Amino acid sequence: MPIIGDLTAKADWIDPDETPRPIVVFGAMMDEVGDIELDLHTHRKGQIILVQRGALSCEVEGGLWVVPPRSAIWIPGGALHSIKASGALEGYNAFIDPRVGAELPATCCALSVTPLLRELLTRAAHLPYLYEEGGPNSRLVSVLLDEVAAAQVEDLHLPMPSDPRLRRIVDEMMANPAERGSLGGWAKRAGMSERTLMRLIDRETGMSFGRWRQQLGVVLAVKWLAAGASIQSVAADLGYESTPSFVTMFRKALGASPGRYMAERHPGGV
Incomplete structure (x- = not known):
């Protein structure tokens, strides 16, 4: 066996x-x-x-x-x-x-x-x-x-760029997802212009910078919720000012609230 x-x-x-x-x-x-x-x-x-x-x-x-x-x-x-x-x-x-x-x-x-x-x-x-x-x-x-x-x-996929400058941004975002820096701020930290950052992220992931960052939040939220974290703590760890705003984002992305999404994936779930 x-x-x-x-x-x-x-x-x-x-x-x-x-x-x-x-x-x-x-x-x-x-x-x-x-x-x-x-x-x-x-x-x-x-x-x-x-x-x-x-x-x-x-x-x-x-x-x-x-x-x-x-x-x-x-x-x-x-x-x-x-x-x-x-x-x-x-x-x-x-x-x-x-x-x-x-x-x-x-x-x-x-x-x-x-x-x-x-x-x-x-x-x-x-x-x-x-x-x-x-x-x-x-x-x-x-x-x-x-x-x-x-x-x-x-849709639980996060495209990962190969450009070294973008990977540094990705690594920093994944290490501290609550940091909601602006596009300009991230571009400056990577040593490039906003336009260059927008062009690179679109070319390597097929997404806008904002869409990619939202998908990162969805992927991390699913991972943390599956490990037993509360909806409130996940919202805070992702940098949302309120739990309802996080729930709204999650529902739009995956078609169900975080609570219902996870309940459907456990024995006895709704």
């Missing part, structure tokens, strides 16, 4: 790229052991990570994704990525051979998880790595593949 208790323990790890099955699934359960970080790495097979409890962030070339409970991230084979998580984490990993996953997205994306997909991952994680081919277990993973392909994409 491939359930792994520590993602950082090499003794528990079986390389899915070397496992001669088109789809390999395992579960991961970790208690609150502090921060967990998997450095930049790649897999030949594509990877879907479903989070059941806790939250993780994943940086893939060109972007940062946050995965809250009952959501998942798809990472195509060959994509260089790193993973970070804090505290307790429970979830499932499925590695899918490109030869059977041709219909899956060509780029990294966050996915909404249906109850069927969640149950299929749970069942598949209890199969032997070398499950028999051509029988019921093969049909199970085939249905799993269909559900991954049909999953709806969620």
